[in-house]
Amino acid sequence: MIMTFFIVMFILLMQFLWRYIDDLVGKGLDLKLIAELLLYASVGLIPMALPLATMLAALMTMGNLGEHNELLAMKSAGISLPRIIFPLAMVSLFLTLFGYLVADYLVPVSTLKMRTLIYSVQQQRPDIVIRPGVFYNDIAGYSIRIGGRESGGSLMYDLLIYDHSERHGNVSVTRADSGYITITPDRKFMLVELFSGTRYDETDQDAPFNSTDPKYAARTSHFKRKRLIKRLEGFGFERSDEGVFSNTYHVMNTRQLQRASDSIATRCDSMTDAEHTYLNNGVLLRLRNLSVLQPNPIRDTFHVQEYYATLSPAKKREVLAKAIEQAQNVKGHVYNFWVDYEYELKTRAKHLIEFNRKYSMAVAILIFFLIGAPLGAIIRKGGLGFPVVISVLFFIIYYVISITGEKIVRQLMVSAPMGMWGASFILLPIAVFLIYKATTDSVILSREGYRGVGRFFTNLHKKALKLLHKKG
Numbered sequence: 001m002i003m004t005f006f007i008v009m010f011i012l013l014m015q016f017l018w019r020y021i022d023d024l025v026g027k028g029l030d031l032k033l034i035a036e037l038l039l040y041a042s043v044g045l046i047p048m049a050l051p052l053a054t055m056l057a058a059l060m061t062m063g064n065l066g067e068h069n070e071l072l073a074m075k076s077a078g079i080s081l082p083r084i085i086f087p088l089a090m091v092s093l094f095l096t097l098f099g100y101l102v103a104d105y106l107v108p109v110s111t112l113k114m115r116t117l118i119y120s121v122q123q124q125r126p127d128i129v130i131r132p133g134v135f136y137n138d139i140a141g142y143s144i145r146i147g148g149r150e151s152g153g154s155l156m157y158d159l160l161i162y163d164h165s166e167r168h169g170n171v172s173v174t175r176a177d178s179g180y181i182t183i184t185p186d187r188k189f190m191l192v193e194l195f196s197g198t199r200y201d202e203t204d205q206d207a208p209f210n211s212t213d214p215k216y217a218a219r220t221s222h223f224k225r226k227r228l229i230k231r232l233e234g235f236g237f238e239r240s241d242e243g244v245f246s247n248t249y250h251v252m253n254t255r256q257l258q259r260a261s262d263s264i265a266t267r268c269d270s271m272t273d274a275e276h277t278y279l280n281n282g283v284l285l286r287l288r289n290l291s292v293l294q295p296n297p298i299r300d301t302f303h304v305q306e307y308y309a310t311l312s313p314a315k316k317r318e319v320l321a322k323a324i325e326q327a328q329n330v331k332g333h334v335y336n337f338w339v340d341y342e343y344e345l346k347t348r349a350k351h352l353i354e355f356n357r358k359y360s361m362a363v364a365i366l367i368f369f370l371i372g373a374p375l376g377a378i379i380r381k382g383g384l385g386f387p388v389v390i391s392v393l394f395f396i397i398y399y400v401i402s403i404t405g406e407k408i409v410r411q412l413m414v415s416a417p418m419g420m421w422g423a424s425f426i427l428l429p430i431a432v433f434l435i436y437k438a439t440t441d442s443v444i445l446s447r448e449g450y451r452g453v454g455r456f457f458t459n460l461h462k463k464a465l466k467l468l469h470k471k472g
Contacts, residue, residue, distance in 0.1 A: 001091075004060070005053040012045045013038060023121055037121075040114035047103040047361040052395045054092055055368035059387035061088070062376030071377055081439045085373045092369035100362035104253045107358075112251040119245075130156070130181065139190065139230065141165035144181070154180055159194060171202040176226070192228040199223070249351045257355040264348040268341060275337045279330075342412070349409050352416035360420050364398065367424055370431035374438035398423045 017024075017038075024034070062085070065071040074084055130136045136144045142165065147158025159179050163172035176197030183190050201219045245251060252260065311319065371394060372387075379386060405419035 001053065001057040004056040005049060008049040008053045008056070009042060009045060012049055013042060016041045016045070020118060023118065029121065033117075033121075037114065037117050040110040040117065043102070043106050043110035044114060047099050047107060047358075050095060050099045051361065051364040051368040051398070052391060054095060054365050055372035055394060056387055056391040058088065058092075058369050058372030059376040059379075059391055060382050060384070062373050063380060063387055064382030066377050066380030067382050071380075081374070081377060082435070085377075088373060089366075089369065092366050095369075096362050096365045099365050100358060103358040103361060108251045108253050108256075112245055115245045115248075115250070142230065154182070156181065159197070161192075172199070174199045174226075188231065190228075190230040192230065194226045194228075195224065197223055197226065199226075249354045252351075252354065254355055254358055257351050261348050261351045261355065264344055264351065268344050268348070271337065271341055271344070275334070275341075278333065345412055346410060349412060349416060353406055353409055353420060356416050356420035360402075360424055363424055364427075367427050367431055368394070368398075371427065371434060374431075374434040377438040378434065394427070398427060401426060 024037075062071065065074075071084070075081070130144055130146055132146050132148050134145065141163065143162040145160045146156040149156050155178055157178050159174075159176045161174040161176075162170050163174070164170070166172070174194065174197060176194035178196070179192065179194035181190065181192050199221045201221075202217070249257060249260070308316065308319070372391065375390060376382075376387065379390070381387065401423035402420070405414075405422040408414050409416050409419035
């Protein structure tokens with residue numbers, strides 16, 4: 001179990017790194033920071049790694065027992081398969097409880113810290129990499145171009161630096177034959193050392209532009225060696241405040257998710273009541289409330305169609321135009337209400353998805369064990385070969401069904417429990433079927449079983465050929 005858990009965790013971590021590789025490469029991050037990020041990611045991946053690791057471990061354990069005839073020896077001694085796997089089932093039940101506790105208490109904290117850390121890394125600018133012939137504009141207030149670079153070194157040739165730090169345009173330009181551009185270890189300052197160059201500055205920057213004489217006073221200075229120190233913004237790593245992500249559903253435990261879901265449901269009910277009140281008092285629905293008023297002979301004998309027929313054509317057009325305008329206003333109001341109401345429903349669905357996920361992923365540990373243990377007793381193959389293929393296949397089936405269920409829940413097509421527990425409901429009968437087959441010493445997935453099926457189809461093929469030959 002320990003071996004398979006770390007194998008699965010390594011695979012999931014590689015998938016995590018592949019996902020965020022663009023945000024991590026070239027930022028100059030130290031190993032301590034990367035290790036901290038991987039630690040938070042590992043904690044968040046535990047609920048997903050446990051089901052697959054449990055199934056793989058159960059397959060390997062029972063497969064090894066069957067391959068070395070140890071399972072056969074225990075059955076010959078009168079010990080049934082359910083009795084054999086009962087201690088392992090107790091371990092899996094403990095892992096189920098452990099998976100839920102991790103998902104409810106550790107994962108929200110690790111997810112909050114991981115998201116904050118990733119956001120902080122994403123806000124950090126990459127290392128200064130200036131390519132020859134291309135202007136580099138990632139340093140605020142400066143635009144730098146180099147003509148070439150020393151092979152295998154940091155010396156640059158033909159440097160051209162535009163200084164926009166004063167926000168007056170290209171009023172200061174520096175050109176040098178060669179030089180170095182480096183940043184300090186704390187990534188807060190850029191050090192520029194130039195050799196044999198010229199600096200051009202416009203000294204009358206605030207003078208108004210004169211179309212008849214568009215010339216400005218300028219100053220030219222030559223230097224053999226010049227040093228510049230520029231403070232960098234966004235290059236040094238700074239941690240963001242965790243409060244930015246503290247109210248998202250990803251970082252909540254079950255109690256917080258339930259509370260937030262109830263609050264959203266209450267808000268939806270209030271929105272619905274307010275919309276019903278508006279519609280009941282709206283112009284288009286007033287006639288529905290006439291029955292609750294006191295009797296009125298004039299109103300009760302009034303017929304809209306007969307009155308409308310007595311109007312002139314111009315008055316009819318005016319009445320229809322006003323009615324269409326009122327109908328469009330009500331339609332727009334209802335549409336705006338539905339947009340806001342649907343947003344609230346989808347937000348509540350996300351909370352309910354996360355709430356049910358914490359339980360469904362934990363129960364999946366036990367279900368995967370109930371699939372892996374009897375399947376290992378049936379196939380009787382240990383090691384990391386065939387069990388890995390079977391485990392990954394079942395995990396992919398579970399994952400695809402779960403993702404599909406989550407997607408249709410987000411689209412408000414089914415309820416959250418139905419969508420998030422669908423994969424468990426589908427795999428549980430498979431587990432029961434495999435336990436029954438393993439208890440009755442079934443030959444499914446065995447080499448002999450495949451040979452029997454092959455012989456059946458071979459005989460069937462021969463009979464079909466004979467029948468065709470007779471008819472021919």
